[in-house]
Structure formats: C-alpha cells, structure tokens
Amino acid sequence: MKHNRLKQFFQDFYLALILLFLYIPIVTMIVLSFNNTKSRTVWGGFTTRWYTQMFQDSAIMNALNNTLLIAFASALIATVIGTIAAIGINSMKRIPRTIVMGINNIPMLNSDIVTGISLMLAFIAFGISLGFKTVLIAHITFNIPYVILSVMPKLKQTNRYTYEAALDLGASPLYAFFKVVFPDIVPGILSGFLMAFTMSLDDFIITHFTRGAGMDTLSTLIYSQVRRGIQPTMYALSTLIFVAVLVLLVITNFAPEKKSTGNATVIDTETIKRRKRNNQIKNGVLGLACTLILLVVGVSTYSRYTTTHSNELYVYNAGEYIDPDLIEEFEQETGIKVTYDVFETLEEMYPVIEAGGVNYDVVCPSDYMIQKMKENDLLAELNFDNIPNVKNIDPQYMEMSKQFDPENKYSVPYTWGTVGILYNTKLIEEKGLPVPTKWSDLWNPAYKGEILMQDSVRDAFMVALKKDGFSANSTDETELQQAKQDLIDQKPLIQAYVIDQVRDKMIGGEAAIGVIYSGEIMYIQDEVAAQNLPFSLEYVIPEEGTNVWLDSWVVPKNAKNKENAEKWINFLCRPDVAVKNFEYITYATPNKAAKEMLDEEIQNNKAVFPDAKQLKNCEVYRYLGDEADELYNSLWKEVKSD
Known part of the structure; x- marks a missing residue:
C-alpha cells in the first residue's frame, strides 16, 4: 500500500511538473497583460488599460479581422477544391493515383519559406500587386494538399457498389453522391477544413512573403514587434484568445451526459427524435453564425482592400517611428489616404523595394542604405x-547627407543620433565597477554577464573596429578579422545580443551597461522617473568615437504617388509638426526651426543633441559594396555561431 501511494505521488508530481512548464509562460503573459507598466520585470500595479487600448488599436483590430477572414475563406475554398480534387484522384487507376498523391505531398514536405518565396515571385512575375488577395490565394494554395490528404482515406472506405446501386435505381450521379458518398466522407471534409483553418490562422512565413502594404495578420504583426519589444496590448489580445479557447474546451468536455438507469441507457423514440431535431437546430444556428461572421468580416475587409482612393499614399517606415496622430492630421489637411506599413530592419526593407512587388511611395531608410538604393537606381529625384x-x-545635416547623397537630390533628413553606452549608475556603484567611457570597457571582465550588445552586424563591428582604432567603414579584411576575433572573445562577458530590448532590460535593472541609440535616452529617463525606480540610467558617447547616423525620407523610383510623397515630406518638415513628432519618438530632429521651439533643458541635453566636441572621431555609415557586405555578414555568422 505504501509503495502504491509513493508511486501515485511521483506520478502526480511528474504530471504537475509538466503542467507547470506548459502553463507558467501563459500565466506570466496573463499577469503582464494587467501590469500598469510596459516593463516585464517591474510590477507597476493592476490595470485593464491594455485591454482598452487593444480594442482602440486599429492595427490590432485590422490584423485580427484579416486573420479570421483569411482563415475562414481560405479554409472554406480549399476544402471545396480539395474535396473535388480528392474525388477525382480517387477515381484514377492505381499508378496515376500514386503519382498524383506523391506530387500532392511535395508542398507539405517542402519548407514553408520555399513555398512563400515561390508564390511571391510568381505574383510579381504576373504583375499582381501584393496585398490581401495574394495572401488569400497563397493560403488556399498551401491548404489544398492537406484537405486532399484528409478526405482521401474516407473515400477509400466508401463502398463504391452502394453508389453504383443508387445509379442503377435511377438516381442521378450528383444525387447519388450526396446521398451515398458524401455522408461517409463528411468527417474527412470537416477534418480537412479544421486543419486548413488552423494552419492558416497560425501561418507567418507564407503570409510574410505574399502580403503587401498595410496588410497584416496577427502573426506578422507580432513578428514586427518581437525585436522592437512586444507591446502589452498584444499580451491582452493573447490572453483573450487563450480564454476563448479554454471556454470552448470546457463547454465541449463538460456537456451533459445521457440519463441512465442502472446499466441501461434510457432512450425512447421521442427522445431520439428530439435530440435529432435539436442537433439539426444547433447545426443550423452554428452554420448561420459562421456564415454571418464570414459575411460581415468579408464585406468590411473587401471594402477596405478594394475601395480605390483617388488620393492615396503608401508609407514604409520603421516601427513606432512617428507620432500616429500626425498621420491622421496629414490625412485631414490634405485629403490623402495614408496606408502606413512598418519594417523591422533595413535589410528587410531593401529586398521589398528592390523586388517592386509592393509600390511604396515614401520610405525612411538610414544613410548607408540610401546610398545603396541610389547606386542601384531604386530612388527618384525629389522635386523640391x-x-x-x-x-x-x-x-549641417544637409551637408552630412552629402556623404551618401552627394547632391542632396534624393533624400531629406528626418532624425539623427549616435550609438553609445547606456549604464545603470546604481548597479555600477554597488558592484564597484568603473563608469564606462570607452568601447574597450565592454571587454572588461568585471562586467561579465552585465553587457547588452546590439544584434546588428554593422553596429557590432563598429564597436569592435572603433575600439581597435579603425574606421567604422573599414573594408580591410585584416582589420575585420581582428574585430571578429574581438567580438568572439567578448561573448563570454555578454548577457544577450538584442536590439530595442536594450531599453526594457535596462529599465528593468537586468543589466549594468548596454549599447543603444541615443534617441531612446529621453524615453528611458522619463520611464525611470515615472516608475520611481531606485536608480538612474546615463548615456555616454565613447571616447574612441562612434557612428553618427542620419535617417531620411526618400521616394522609390516605382512610386505611384510621388507628388503625395513630397507633400508628406514637406508636412513633416514643418516646425510644429517636427516638434510634436520629436516629443513622441524622442529622436533628435535635424529641423533647426523645430529645435528652437523645444524647452531649453531639452536643447541642452547632450545625450540627445551632442556638441561638436562629443562627435569627434564619429562617422556616418557608408554603403561598402556587395563584396564588403558579404564579408561582414560571413564574419558576423562566425561570431554568432562560435
């Protein structure tokens, strides 16, 4: 007995441990959805404001709308096409059927990224603009093989003699199919539909490659936030989805049981009829509800994506890099409908513009990428x-622009700043660490486990190159090999390679120092003050010099609304607009008239607006050519994989 109790204890403990690992992340997400701060490590009190903001966030609501519609529509269409295809394949002889099923299985075994890129190239080759319709077609395409695979086993189980007997008795082929064959394969059809719906709902890769401007699903929206830092509104949405699924599971698993007397189940004829009638009513209501949902979502989405605007503008910018109120203000002032889309990195943005599958009218890249786009004839000259x-x-910023746009023909500066070191004064003091003033401090063993590095090839190599006294734009292989080895030697000291998460980790007190962009410092200091944190975070430009960057607006050569794009740039150059935008994004403005309108304290903030002495030895990134890019990327892979 004691042995059995011990065995039962370990079984229960093992089960509890598994459930703990499965559900702790979900519980953490739910808790964070009620946290009054954006920090993942600091509890700021209970709030439901993220749920309110979620429903007010047009980007999330549009993404949810798109996700549900595409999942329903693609699953429904793929189920119809797949079922018809399965019937045709089943009627083939054995060898042709085997060959066709082998071909059908290839897309399922193939990598999603191959399918996604292939579909994107096909759409571009046939001149189809990427957007909602291409995502829907792509989802239907990759869902069909799974439907066929679900329906085929049920078709093989059907008795063809029963079908032939129905024909012999005078039934038409269609009538015989729906009365004899269809009831037998319904489970396979439903299974195929559910599989197609689930896969479409969860898909990212194929959607990512076939979507166009302003077209987001939940998967692509979440992905765009991952490296910048997922917003609490997304925690709220995920919590609601989890609760909805949980409720459905509870309803399904705790349905009323049949009444029984002893071992016999009491079911009379009237009960059977009543249950059959109730099931028919429930199925009818469920079908009607699904149809209505599909129609409502479909009509709204169809209207949004097919309504043509005589005056429109497609903007491509980094995430959270503009005050959203300014977009609405621009629309109201000009009557131009703005479709605003975001990219995660410049390396992600470039192939989109180069491929030309999506016609963006105005884009905001950085210095070296502007030079690359100009040299590859991707930019249109601006009409000033x-x-x-x-x-x-x-x-001075127009002069700086000449390093990548020699005649100032293609770009207008938008923001500028530096790459520097952010440090936690309290952690450094408590651990007796030296205050960082140089890039070489990031190789100090005393900082082991306390360093956050930028997960960016140019920024990481810039740190190592400047530490060694080389140019941030070096193409010398010997210098780059030395920088690579320095980065490898530094890895045991690093806590993590991150991008925008430096901000949240430093606010959360998770690290002592981090490489960061100067534009984040005002937001960080405001958050530290708002949360009344027991430490301060300071920013320093290293003595060896650093990268001084410039982001500018450009117009792609294939832009369809060039004049509207120039109106957009002109609007953002207006002093009052530039001030409002600066107060939102906190990245230094090159707009002299706007800077003069700022509070004197902000103008004198040397972290945001450094003086000439601080910018000594600083460099603007230049485009180094394809060969140099390949060398940098190759060495970076060695650093990350070592």
Whole structure:
C-alpha cells in the first residue's frame, strides 16, 4: 500500500511538473497583460488599460479581422477544391493515383519559406500587386494538399457498389453522391477544413512573403514587434484568445451526459427524435453564425482592400517611428489616404523595394542604405518645389547627407543620433565597477554577464573596429578579422545580443551597461522617473568615437504617388509638426526651426543633441559594396555561431 501511494505521488508530481512548464509562460503573459507598466520585470500595479487600448488599436483590430477572414475563406475554398480534387484522384487507376498523391505531398514536405518565396515571385512575375488577395490565394494554395490528404482515406472506405446501386435505381450521379458518398466522407471534409483553418490562422512565413502594404495578420504583426519589444496590448489580445479557447474546451468536455438507469441507457423514440431535431437546430444556428461572421468580416475587409482612393499614399517606415496622430492630421489637411506599413530592419526593407512587388511611395531608410538604393537606381529625384519646408532643416545635416547623397537630390533628413553606452549608475556603484567611457570597457571582465550588445552586424563591428582604432567603414579584411576575433572573445562577458530590448532590460535593472541609440535616452529617463525606480540610467558617447547616423525620407523610383510623397515630406518638415513628432519618438530632429521651439533643458541635453566636441572621431555609415557586405555578414555568422 505504501509503495502504491509513493508511486501515485511521483506520478502526480511528474504530471504537475509538466503542467507547470506548459502553463507558467501563459500565466506570466496573463499577469503582464494587467501590469500598469510596459516593463516585464517591474510590477507597476493592476490595470485593464491594455485591454482598452487593444480594442482602440486599429492595427490590432485590422490584423485580427484579416486573420479570421483569411482563415475562414481560405479554409472554406480549399476544402471545396480539395474535396473535388480528392474525388477525382480517387477515381484514377492505381499508378496515376500514386503519382498524383506523391506530387500532392511535395508542398507539405517542402519548407514553408520555399513555398512563400515561390508564390511571391510568381505574383510579381504576373504583375499582381501584393496585398490581401495574394495572401488569400497563397493560403488556399498551401491548404489544398492537406484537405486532399484528409478526405482521401474516407473515400477509400466508401463502398463504391452502394453508389453504383443508387445509379442503377435511377438516381442521378450528383444525387447519388450526396446521398451515398458524401455522408461517409463528411468527417474527412470537416477534418480537412479544421486543419486548413488552423494552419492558416497560425501561418507567418507564407503570409510574410505574399502580403503587401498595410496588410497584416496577427502573426506578422507580432513578428514586427518581437525585436522592437512586444507591446502589452498584444499580451491582452493573447490572453483573450487563450480564454476563448479554454471556454470552448470546457463547454465541449463538460456537456451533459445521457440519463441512465442502472446499466441501461434510457432512450425512447421521442427522445431520439428530439435530440435529432435539436442537433439539426444547433447545426443550423452554428452554420448561420459562421456564415454571418464570414459575411460581415468579408464585406468590411473587401471594402477596405478594394475601395480605390483617388488620393492615396503608401508609407514604409520603421516601427513606432512617428507620432500616429500626425498621420491622421496629414490625412485631414490634405485629403490623402495614408496606408502606413512598418519594417523591422533595413535589410528587410531593401529586398521589398528592390523586388517592386509592393509600390511604396515614401520610405525612411538610414544613410548607408540610401546610398545603396541610389547606386542601384531604386530612388527618384525629389522635386523640391513641392518641399518648401526643407528650408527648416539645419544646413549641417544637409551637408552630412552629402556623404551618401552627394547632391542632396534624393533624400531629406528626418532624425539623427549616435550609438553609445547606456549604464545603470546604481548597479555600477554597488558592484564597484568603473563608469564606462570607452568601447574597450565592454571587454572588461568585471562586467561579465552585465553587457547588452546590439544584434546588428554593422553596429557590432563598429564597436569592435572603433575600439581597435579603425574606421567604422573599414573594408580591410585584416582589420575585420581582428574585430571578429574581438567580438568572439567578448561573448563570454555578454548577457544577450538584442536590439530595442536594450531599453526594457535596462529599465528593468537586468543589466549594468548596454549599447543603444541615443534617441531612446529621453524615453528611458522619463520611464525611470515615472516608475520611481531606485536608480538612474546615463548615456555616454565613447571616447574612441562612434557612428553618427542620419535617417531620411526618400521616394522609390516605382512610386505611384510621388507628388503625395513630397507633400508628406514637406508636412513633416514643418516646425510644429517636427516638434510634436520629436516629443513622441524622442529622436533628435535635424529641423533647426523645430529645435528652437523645444524647452531649453531639452536643447541642452547632450545625450540627445551632442556638441561638436562629443562627435569627434564619429562617422556616418557608408554603403561598402556587395563584396564588403558579404564579408561582414560571413564574419558576423562566425561570431554568432562560435
């Protein structure tokens, strides 16, 4: 007995341990959805504001709308096509059927990224603009093989003699099919539909490669936030989805049981009829509800994606890199409908513009990428007659732009800043660490486990190159090999390679120092003050020099609304607009008239607006050519994989 109790204890403990590992992440997400701060490590009190903001966030609601519609529509269409195809395949002789099923299985065994890229190239080759319709077609395409695979086993189980007997008795082929064959294969059809719906709902890769401007599903929206830092509104949405699924599971698994007397189940004829009638009513209501949902979502989405605007603009920018209120303000002032889309990295943005599958009208890349786009003939010359507010841009930044746009023909500065070191004064003091002033401090063993590095090839190599006294734009293989080895030697000291998460980790007190962009410092200091944290975070430009970067607006050569794009640039160059935008994104503005309108304290903030002495030895990134890019990327892979 004691042995059995011990055995039962370990069985229960093992089960509890598994459930703990499965559900702790979900519980953590639910808790964070009620946290009054954006921090993942600091509890700021209970709140439901993220749920309110979620329903007010048009990006999330549009993504949810798109996700549900595409999942329903693609699953439904794929089920119809797949079922018909399965019937045709089943009627073939054995060898042709085997060959066709082998071909059908290839897309399922093939990597999703191959399918996604292939579909994107096919759409572009046939001149089809990427957007909602291409995502829907792509989802239908990759769902069909799974439907066929689900229906085929049920078709093999059907008795063809029963079908032939129905024909002999005078039934038409269609009538015989629906009365004899169809009832037998319904489970396979439903299974195929559910599989197609689930796969479409969860798909990212194929959606990512076939979507167009302003077209997001939940998967692509979440992905775009991952490296910048997922917003709490997404925790709220995920919590609601989890609760909805949980409720459905509870309803399904705790349905009323049949009444029984002893061992015999009491079911009379009337009960059977009543249950049959109730099931028919429930199925009818369920079918009607699904149809209504599909129609409502479909009509709204169809209207949004097919309504043509005589005055429109497609903007491509980094995430959270503009005050969203300004988009609405621009639309109201000009009557131009703006479709705003975001990219995660410049390396992600470039192939989209190069492929030309999506016609963006105005894009915001950085210095070296502008040079690359210009050299590859991807940019249109700007008509500055349409951008009179360019006069507000400080001449020193127009001069800086000449390093990548020699004649200032293709770009207008938007923001600028530096890459530097952010450090936690309290952690450094408590651990007796030296205050960082140089890049070489990031190789100090005393900082082991306390360093956050940028997960960016150019930024990481810039740190190592400047530490060694080399140019941030070096193409010398010997210098780059030395920088690579330095980065490998540094890895045991690093806590993590991250991008925008540096901000959240430093606010959460998770690290002592991190490499960060200067534009984050004002937001960080405001958060530290708002949360009344027991430490301060300071920013320093290293003595060896660093990268001084410049982000600018450009117009792609294939832009369909070039004049509207120039109106957009002119609008953002207006001093009052630039001030409002600066207060939202906190990245330094090159707009001289706007800077003069800021509080004197902000103008004198040397972390945001450093003086000439601080910028000594600083460099603007230049495009180094394809060969140099390949070398950098190859060495970076060695660093990350070592």
